Amino acid sequence: MKSTVFYFLAFFGFFFSCTQSENHKTPVEAKDLHSLMQRVTDVTVHDIFSPPVASRVYVYPSIATYEVLAKQDSSYKSLAGQVNGLQPIPNPDNENVNLQLAALYANYLTSKMLIFSEEKMEEWLSDWKTELENRGMDDDEWESSVNYATKVHQHIVAWANEDNYKETRTMSKHPLSDKSHHWEPTPPAYMAAIEPHWNKIRTFALDSANQFIPQPPYEFSLDESSPFYKEMMEVYNVVKGVDKEKKEIASFWDCNPYVMNITGHVMFATKKITPGGHWMGIAKIASMLDEADLMKSSYAYTKTSIALADGFIACWDEKYRSNLIRPETIINRKIDNDWSPTLQTPPFPEYTSGHSVISTAAANALTDVYGDNFSFVDSTEVKFGLPSRKFNSFMEASQEAAMSRLYGGIHYRRAIEEGIWQGQKVGDLIREKLDFKSNNTIASKQK
Known part of the structure; x- marks a missing residue:
């Protein structure tokens, strides 16, 4: 009898110790993801990515993170078979894989591939690895998780490489027209129109651009x-009569990475966040305010990034179809040669308003995640020298972002109103077509 008890206790102790060992994984927190996404935004600003390209930088790493995390959370569904062209990611084949760690490492690898300043991403990784070691991570856990993350990254990159982005790098520039209502380059840099072939990029939820x-x-x-x-x-009249409040609104939502400054014979750029970067920043603020865990934060980033990506594709499709002249060009030519907009006109056709489209789509995505009437203070632009602004909902913020284009003197009202319509359609489609939640419910925490 004593022998039986001894063997039973020995077996139980061995089983329990193995279970403890197998189940122990170094905790990875939502703050780690927020830190990584912030670093991606900082690098897109440093590298001066255009708004459409920046949206691509956000969406693929976000989906990589989400797909890995969804493997360990049965309340969330994979986007494979839902998002255009995405096939299921590989399964981990090592019990030492920490899926949370792997999710962020897959994001890191994918982000690093999509930007230029790789050393800035490597700095983030070095700091993060040190933090994980302080939390108890060992070499086996790191190596196993990194190996799996690399396979996921390769899977996502193979998918990304089929989206026509590389092909558009060698396509022709936007030709200038001699028609009086068509877009022309604007001062002070008179840059060529950016991304005239963005409508050829593969969409995510949209059937087509x-x-x-x-x-x-x-x-x-x-x-x-x-x-x-x-x-x-x-x-013309709104800009002439713009007051301090409207100037602040215009500046807060400017998000133009191409602002050029001229001093004598010297021209230099002021680096600013893109519209998509601003909304990914709002996703971060909302997630932190909600005290969302890693999975829910990833859900917020992913849904927002898909809304931004498809919003830019849809908007750019219309921009180069209508090819409409900017207010600055026609007003200077026909009304007042000395008039200038509140904001510097960005280098692409006027219609529709990009910020109106993507802000409405992103606000819809975040409302799906965190609910309506979600009050927050948007401090995204503080690091660029602008004060915070308070909003009672994501939709309220998107409406202000849209109207800021009129206050800034860079869009006509119709471009704003139709841009809102376009963004709403994109947002509605993502809500209806992409099933993120297994139980079809939205867990939200009102603030």
């Missing part, structure tokens, strides 16, 4: 009774 074509811009006319003339004069 032209799935949601807005109403066309008003017919170009300088007849004082025409809708186009009236909206042109609205931009």
Whole structure:
């Protein structure tokens, strides 16, 4: 009897110790993901990525993170078979794999591949690895997780390489037109139009880039009774009478990485966050305010990044179809040669308003995750010298972002209104088409 008890206790002790060893994984926290996503934003600013390209930098790493984390959380569904072209990621084949660690490492590898300043990403990794070691991570856990993350990264990269991005790098520049209502380069840099072939990038949830074509811009006319003339004069008069509050709103949502400064014969750029970077920053703020865990934070980033990516594709499709002249160009030519907008005009056609599209789509995504009437203080622009702004909901923030383009003098009202429509359609489609939650419920915490 004593012998039986001894062997039973020995077996139980061995089983328990093995279970403890197998189940012990170094904790990876939501703050680690927030730190990584912030570093990606900082690098996109440093490397001066265009708004559409920056959206691509966010979406693939975010999906990589989400797909790994969803493997250990049955309340979330994989996006494989839902997002265009995405196949299931590999399964881990080593019990020492820490899926949370692997999720962030896959994000890191994918982000590093999509940016230029790799050393800045490597600095983040070095600091993070030290932090994990302080939490008790051993070499076997690190190596196993990194190896699995590398396989996931390779899977995501193979998928990304089929989105036509590389092909668009060698396509022709946007040709200038001799038609009076078509876009022309704007001061002070008179840059060529950026990303004229962005509508060829593979969409994520959209069936195609032209799935949601807005109403066309008003017919170009300088007849004082025409809708186009009236909206042109609205931009002219709004800027002339813009007050301090509207200037602050315009500056807060400027998000133009191409602002050029001229001093004598010297021209230099002021580095700013992109519109997508601003909304990924709001996703971070909301996740921290909600005290969301790693999985829910990843869900927020991923849904927002898909909304941004598809929003830019849809918007850019319309921009180069309508190819509409900017207010600054036509006002200087026909109304007032000395007039200048509140904000510097970005280098691409006017219609529709990109910020109106992507802000509405992103706000819809975040509302899905954290609910309506979610109050927050947006401090995203503080590091760029601008004060925080408080909003009672994501939609309220998106509406202000859209109207900021009129206060800034860079968009007509119709581009804003139709941009909101376009962004709403993108947001609605993502909500209806992509099933993130296994139980189809949205856990939200109102603040």
